[in-house]
Amino acid sequence: MVKSTLIVRASDALPLAASVDDEQTEQSLQEHKQQAKLVFRRITPNSEPRCSIESGQYTLHYLIADNVVYLVITDKSYPRKLAFSYLDELSKEFAVSYGAKVEAVRKPYAFVGFDTFMGKTARLYQDTRTANAASSSMDKLNGELQDVTRIMTKNMEELLWRGDSLDRMSHLSTSLRSESEKYRKAARNINIQAMIRQYAPIIAIVLFLIIFLWWRFS
Numbered sequence: 671m672v673k674s675t676l677i678v679r680a681s682d683a684l685p686l687a688a689s690v691d692d693e694q695t696e697q698s699l700q701e702h703k704q705q706a707k708l709v710f711r712r713i714t715p716n717s718e719p720r721c722s723i724e725s726g727q728y729t730l731h732y733l734i735a736d737n738v739v740y741l742v743i744t745d746k747s748y749p750r751k752l753a754f755s756y757l758d759e760l761s762k763e764f765a766v767s768y769g770a771k772v773e774a775v776r777k778p779y780a781f782v783g784f785d786t787f788m789g790k791t792a793r794l795y796q797d798t799r800t801a802n803a804a805s806s807s808m809d810k811l812n813g814e815l816q817d818v819t820r821i822m823t824k825n826m827e828e829l830l831w832r833g834d835s836l837d838r839m840s841h842l843s844t845s846l847r848s849e850s851e852k853y854r855k856a857a858r859n860i861n862i863q864a865m866i867r868q869y870a871p872i873i874a875i876v877l878f879l880i881i882f883l884w885w886r887f888s
Contacts, residue, residue, distance in 0.1 A: 725826035
């Protein structure tokens with residue numbers, strides 16, 4: 671379920687708009703909204719444009735487009751495809767309505783009027799069955815589904831407390847390390863198999879001679 675949405679300017683984390691949450695939601699997400707602010711401050715020009723950050727029972731999904739960060743907090747079980755479909759819709763409408771004004775604003779929440787569109791769109795995405803149907807219809811018009819397997823996934827603890835990074839190069843480095851480890855294991859297995867093929871006949875002959883001599887002289 672879509673819980674809360676925040677929109678900020680990427681270059682300085684200036685809040686531009688936010689969903690109006692009820693008191694219960696506000697209290698339950700207080701810690702996660704603070705985490706979102708920390709995430710905004712960690713974003714750089716080299717950051718991944720799409721990322722999912724797991725934090726307890728919730729996940730923070732963000733999308734960066736045209737110097738604007740769109741972030742939604744959802745239940746951990748909420749499909750990533752729907753979360754980013756929701757963010758895509760917000761980014762397109764926001765760009766049309768306020769894109770030309772983003773760089774000029776100085777006061778926080780200059781575009782509070784965008785809450786109306788956020789509220790309507792969020793309601794469409796509350797029920798995953800309805801959202802899936804809407805998303806499927808959009809996919810038929812817009813082409814193939816967003817490949818969510820290529821969206822970077824982080825853990826909040828690693829990101830905020832262990833110094834992990836949101837940068838593309840960090841993600842690439844992690845992927846390269848993973849691939850390198852995979853190839854090292856494959857190479858080791860190939861070497862072992864080659865040694866077995868090379869020495870197996872010799873070992874077999876030696877074992878045969880030992881067994882033969884033991885049988886002959888026992």
